[in-house]
Amino acid sequence: MILYDNLEEITYLEKIVSVLTNSDVELVFINNDGMQEINKNTRKINKTTDVLSFPHDNSFLDTNFLGSIVINTELAAEKSQELGHSLENEISLLFIHGLLHLLGYDHEIDNGEMRLKEIELINKFNLPKSLIVRTLD
Structure with missing residues (x-):
């Protein structure tokens, strides 16, 4: 279930x-300025971006909450x-990308596993090319 913001x-x-x-996932929609602020505060990158994921540390709580996905609707549009x-x-596409990060995938260090999973989901849901696939073209 998605917890909407x-x-x-x-x-x-x-x-x-x-x-x-x-698991439950929180989904937050935000604009360019808000995303830039989050990116600056959490990643020390002072620019906007399209999607960020924030996994929840469930090690000390008995919860079904996976984490939060923040999507920049201005950049998405x-x-x-x-x-x-x-x-x-x-x-x-942004949601899939963020969700895979919440599930532990990381395209920056894996051997293509995240890209393959994105392609599988894109085909399953009949979506256009993903973030990772677009950067490979």
Whole structure:
């Protein structure tokens, strides 16, 4: 189940979650300025970005909460227009990317496992190319 912060229920994202985990995920939508502030405070990078993930440390609590995904809707709208697909598709791609990070995948250090999982999910949900795949083109 997704714990929503800002927008109405998005059932297509719940379907994506249900394929990968039974855990709860918080989804936060934010603008460029808000994302830049989060990125600066958490990663010491003073610029905006499209998606960030914050895994929850469940080692000391008995909880079903996996973590939080923050999506920059301004950048998502720009990228969806640039690439000629819907905002819903772009948000789905960003969400998949963030969710895989919550699940422990890391495209910066793995041997392509995250890319393969993204491709599998893109095909399953009939989505356009993912973040990782786009950077490989």
